Every structure is written in structure tokens, then in C-alpha cells.
Amino acid sequence: MTNHRQQSSDACAVQPIDRLVHAAFARLEASPYFRGRCGSLEIAHRDGVLLVEGKLPTFYLKQILNSYLLELEGLERLENRVEVINPHGAN
Structure with a gap:
């Protein structure tokens, strides 16, 4: 599985090792x-399946990520x- 973690919390740049992962971060x-916000996300790709892990402050952003x-x-x-996660510390 190709796994990429963001190197910078300010940009969504990634080394273009995997075309689909690169396209995901570019989007x-x-x-x-x-x-x-991409510094808190990890994206991996294998056989057409994109796995996204990390943390976001709202369910709305999680759904927007899907779309x-x-x-x-x-x-x-x-x-x-x-x-x-709640950006103020409590879940």
C-alpha cells in the first residue's frame, strides 16, 4: 500500500509517487x-481503494472530504x- 503523510500543515503538497494520492491532495x-488542514491527513492507495486517515474539527468537513x-x-x-475532533479539546 502506498502511504503518504503531509509534510507541511500549511500546504497539501505531496511527492507524486502515486498518481491517485497526488490527485487527492491536489484536489x-x-x-x-x-x-x-492537510497536515492532519494521511492518504494511502492500493488497487483503486483510497484510504484517508487523520483528524478534522467537524463532521461537515469529513463529508465534504468524501464529496x-x-x-x-x-x-x-x-x-x-x-x-x-472538537477543536476546543473535548470530543
Whole structure:
């Protein structure tokens, strides 16, 4: 499985080792919802399945993430394992 973790919390740049992972981060970087938030996300790809893990502050952003990534060409399935956390410390 190809696994990538963001190197910077300010940008969604990734080394283009895997085309689908690169496309996922590029799509998120283009979104005002995720710009600056990709440092908390990990994306892995294997056999058409994109696995996303990490933390976001709202369920709404988790759902927006689904809608952005499900449109990627070549994606057969998305596993969104992102944890929704309260940005103020309490879950």
C-alpha cells in the first residue's frame, strides 16, 4: 500500500509517487475547506481503494472530504477513517 503523510500543515503538497494520492491532495489543496488542514491527513492507495486517515474539527468537513475525493478518476472505493475532533479539546 502506498502511504503518504503531509509534510507541511500549511500546504497539501505531496511527492507524486502515486498518481491517485497526488490527485487527492491536489484536489484538497484547491479547496478553501482544506487549505491548511492537510497536515492532519494521511492518504494511502492500493488497487483503486483510497484510504484517508487523520483528524478534522467537524463532521461537515469529513463529508465534504468524501464529496471531493469520490470524484477522482480511477477511484474504485474510498475508505474515510477520518476522526472528527472538537477543536476546543473535548470530543
